[in-house]
Amino acid sequence: MRDLFEKIYKDKGPLGKWASQAEGYFVFPKLEGQISNRMKFQGKDVITWSINDYLGLANHPEVRKVDAEASNEYGAAYPMGARMMSGHTSLHEQLQQELAAFVSKEAAYVLNFGYQGIMSTVDALVGKDDIIVYDVDAHACIIDGVRLHMGKRFTYKHNDIESLEKNLERANKMATQTGGGILVISEGVFGMRGEQGRLKEIAALKKKFNFRFLVDDAHGFGTLGATGAGAGEEQGVQDDIDVYFATFAKSMASTGAFIAADKEIIDYLKYNLRSQMFAKSLQMLLVKGALKRLDMIRTMPELKENLWKVVDALQSGLKERGFDIGSTQSCVTPVYLKGSIPEAMALVKDLRENHGIFCSIVVYPVIPKGLILLRMIPTAMHTLEDVAVTLEAFSSIRERLTSGLYKRLSASVSAAMGD
Numbered sequence: 265m266r267d268l269f270e271k272i273y274k275d276k277g278p279l280g281k282w283a284s285q286a287e288g289y290f291v292f293p294k295l296e297g298q299i300s301n302r303m304k305f306q307g308k309d310v311i312t313w314s315i316n317d318y319l320g321l322a323n324h325p326e327v328r329k330v331d332a333e334a335s336n337e338y339g340a341a342y343p344m345g346a347r348m349m350s351g352h353t354s355l356h357e358q359l360q361q362e363l364a365a366f367v368s369k370e371a372a373y374v375l376n377f378g379y380q381g382i383m384s385t386v387d388a389l390v391g392k393d394d395i396i397v398y399d400v401d402a403h404a405c406i407i408d409g410v411r412l413h414m415g416k417r418f419t420y421k422h423n424d425i426e427s428l429e430k431n432l433e434r435a436n437k438m439a440t441q442t443g444g445g446i447l448v449i450s451e452g453v454f455g456m457r458g459e460q461g462r463l464k465e466i467a468a469l470k471k472k473f474n475f476r477f478l479v480d481d482a483h484g485f486g487t488l489g490a491t492g493a494g495a496g497e498e499q500g501v502q503d504d505i506d507v508y509f510a511t512f513a514k515s516m517a518s519t520g521a522f523i524a525a526d527k528e529i530i531d532y533l534k535y536n537l538r539s540q541m542f543a544k545s546l547q548m549l550l551v552k553g554a555l556k557r558l559d560m561i562r563t564m565p566e567l568k569e570n571l572w573k574v575v576d577a578l579q580s581g582l583k584e585r586g587f588d589i590g591s592t593q594s595c596v597t598p599v600y601l602k603g604s605i606p607e608a609m610a611l612v613k614d615l616r617e618n619h620g621i622f623c624s625i626v627v628y629p630v631i632p633k634g635l636i637l638l639r640m641i642p643t644a645m646h647t648l649e650d651v652a653v654t655l656e657a658f659s660s661i662r663e664r665l666t667s668g669l670y671k672r673l674s675a676s677v678s679a680a681m682g683d
């Protein structure tokens with residue numbers, strides 16, 4: 265019998281093997297200063313394109329005022345205990361009612377965290393006889409939720425309706441045998457590529473196949489749709505989404521999440537979501553803060569308008585300069601380049617040190633080998649000047665990448681790691 269930790273000592277994993285070169289700079293970096301379009305990284309001012317504060321609410325003076333007042337009134341602990349036992353309040357109920365109305369659902373339930381919340385939702389919705397069909401590019405939280413499922417699951421090719429239909433046919437046959445049901449899961453916006461899920465086409469298949477539809481709209485809530493109610497509103501199919509999920513961590517710049525559905529479904533879920541039943545309630549200062557943020561999203565359309573001015577300027581500017589930004593249909597702005605991991609490290613260091621641009625870097629195994637993804641999150645805080653500076657910087661680093669400069673600079677790193 266071998267030591268359980270033997271594999272850890274021998275193989276740090278595809279990302280972990282770069283820890284000595286990457287940690288503190290490329291991964292687990294420390295951005296300092298107030299959340300803004302410009303912050304400090306290792307003592308230098310940088311334009312930050314990695315903050316999920318879409319609508320610029322994190323440091324909005326009205327939000328800061330409510331957060332401070334709530335903290336002063338309730339502290340950081342109240343209420344104590346799980347919602348079912350001692351952590352339920354009338355303000356939790358008010359937030360749920362307002363969220364449900366905003367996304368056009370009968371009822372909603374507030375969750376402590378987005379990641380554990382969606383996992384627990386998937387787990388509660390299906391039993392061993394049920395079948396899950398989900399997009400192969402679904403977020404890790406969905407994949408982890410699916411892993412909890414004791415029954416059968418199928419993936420369909422990313423945003424491929426023909427692939428989905430084939431897998432629904434397989435699921436339908438199996439469900440007929442097991443006596444179970446079918447749950448289809450998509451994201452409203454895929455956070456890495458920026459593509460909207462093909463919710464309208466998926467919903468249309470409900471006429472042919474008997475399934476229920478769960479949508480994780482973390483990046484769509486607050487940014488898409490006429491009122492900001494998300495990708496379902498944007499595509500005109502909100503009523504066809506059986507269970508709608510969104511997080512407070514993006515447009516609302518806070519902590520927490522919620523699910524919304526028919527009242528009977530929410531009543532069932534709130535008694536069966538293990539991660540909520542046995543976990544501390546969302547603190548009051550976060551609940552009151554969420555109420556304020558939601559009110560601003562509803563009543564201040566200029567927040568979303570300002571966001572999209574920046575998005576349009578950034579994405580159109582990148583396209584005009586010949587950059588590949590994929591097929592994004594959202595604020596998420598990916599820039600695809602070709603190169604190795606050591607080249608990506610050299611490129612990002614150049615961006616940060618010499619151009620004052622901070623954006624996230626994504627490499628293998630998240631994306632295929634040989635690709636570099638620079639992922640940018642525009643916000644309402646950014647300016648057109650930020651966009652102009654960034655476009656110039658990207659043109660510069662692309663020229664250096666194609667000339668082989670980064671390959672030469674990274675040769676020693678690559679040799680040291682045996683890549």
